[in-house]
Amino acid sequence: MAKSSTNITAGKIGIIGAGVMGQAIAKSLLDRKIVDRQDLWGTTRTQDSAKIVEKKLGIICLHESYDGLLKKTNIVLLCVKPNQYLSALSQLRHEGLSTSSLVISIVTGVTTSAMQESLPDNPIVRAITNTPCLVGEGMTALCCGPNASETHLATARAIFESVGRVIELDESLCNAMTGLSASGPAYIYLVIEALADGGVNVGIPRNLALTIVAQTVLGAATMVHKTGWHPARLRDDVTTPAGCTIGALLTLEDGKIRSTLARAVEEAARIASQLGKGEDR
Ligand SMILES: NC(=O)c1ccc[n+]([C@@H]2O[C@H](COP(=O)([O-])OP(=O)(O)OC[C@H]3O[C@@H](n4cnc5c(N)ncnc54)[C@H](OP(=O)(O)O)[C@@H]3O)[C@@H](O)[C@H]2O)c1
Structure with missing residues (x-):
């Protein structure tokens, strides 16, 4: 099945909940030829979504009975909303999910031990990921349930490395990861939009302003990755004494940009911790 250097084991992969995230992961796996189209299948709750x-x-996408495919499947990616995971797991059990099948969950706020209550014998890996996996620039943190071996972890790693960067994280930090990275793209989109507004304000046409800002953000992020330098050092490099950048930076500090962004992460992490407890939002 696997055509790349990844070590995803032979067999089919089922995406349980082929919504925004499920489709993003599925598309990336297909685009990067990590899995053949006939070895990937999905499920949705409704027939309309399955057709789309x-x-x-x-790929085949089912909204009801999928036991035929499940029998040939050794990896299940659970991509439903937090308030849908219990019924999705119960359906998987009912349809005869093998206890040896690896279950990888991206469900926000739901711990491996909560999942293990529904699937006591399955190996479970929890993944906190984000939408840039659609363009191969996802950021994913993985943590293992008690039945997951190094091989299971390596399989999950291979899947998510095909769509971006992967780290391992202690499960106690998963809600923090959600606040920082799963929600993170939205913060950056807001920043990009605001900076583009700034460009428009000083006379640059909007389409050009967006291109300029997106490339500037990409360039700055790549500098952080490639140099390994602290952002303060990189910032100092572009801050000429009495120049324009220091004037702009002080304006941003006046607006409390640091604490505003940091508190946003804190708030998102707090909400993530409630989602897993089944609170409706
Ligand atoms: N969106 C993000 O940026 C992001 C980032 C990181 C993590 N997450 C997490 O990823 C998970 C999925 O988020 P999403 O934005 O992709 O949600 P979504 O677009 O609402 O997708 C959920 C999918 O699950 C399907 N579904 C619901 N119950 C099901 C069941 N019992 N069996 C099979 N399929 C079922 C839904 O089908 P219907 O369409 O028919 O209702 C839908 O296709 C969530 O836990 C979310 O917190 C999201």
Whole structure:
């Protein structure tokens, strides 16, 4: 099945909940030829969604009984909303999910031990990921439940490395990871939009301003990755004494940009911790 250097074991992969995230992961796996189209399948809750997924991705997508496919499947990616995971797991059990199948969950706020209550014998890996996996620039943190071996972890790593960067994280930090990285792209989109507004304000046409800002953000992020330098050092490099950058930086500090962004992460992490407890939001 696997055509790349990844070590995903032979067999089918089922995406349980082929919504925004499920489709993003599925598309990336297909685009990067990590899995053949006939070895990937998905499920949705409704027939309408299943039809859309089949058309978009060219994979089988079912909204009811999928035991035939489940029997040939050794990896299940659970991509439903937090308030849907219990019914999705109960359906998987009912349809005869093998106890040896690896279950990888991206469900926000739901711990491996909570999942293990529904699937006591399955190996479970929890993944906190984000939408840039759609363009191969995802950021994923992985942590293992008690039944997951190094091989299971390596399989999950191979899947998510095909769509971006992967780290391992202690499960106690998963809600923090959600606040920082799963929600993170939204913060940056807001920043990009605001900076583009700034460009428009000083006379640059909006389409050009967006291109300029997006490339500037990409360049700055790549500098952080490639140099390994602290952002303060990189910032100092572009801050000429009495120049324009220091004037702009002080304006941002006047607006409390640091604490505003840091508190945003704190708030998102707090909400993530409630989602897993089944609180409706
Ligand atoms: N969006 C993000 O940026 C992001 C980032 C990181 C993590 N997450 C997490 O990823 C998970 C999925 O988020 P999402 O934004 O992709 O949600 P979504 O677009 O609402 O997708 C959920 C999918 O699950 C399907 N579904 C619901 N119950 C099901 C069941 N019992 N069996 C099979 N399929 C079922 C839904 O089908 P229907 O369409 O028919 O209802 C839908 O296709 C969530 O836990 C979210 O917190 C999201």
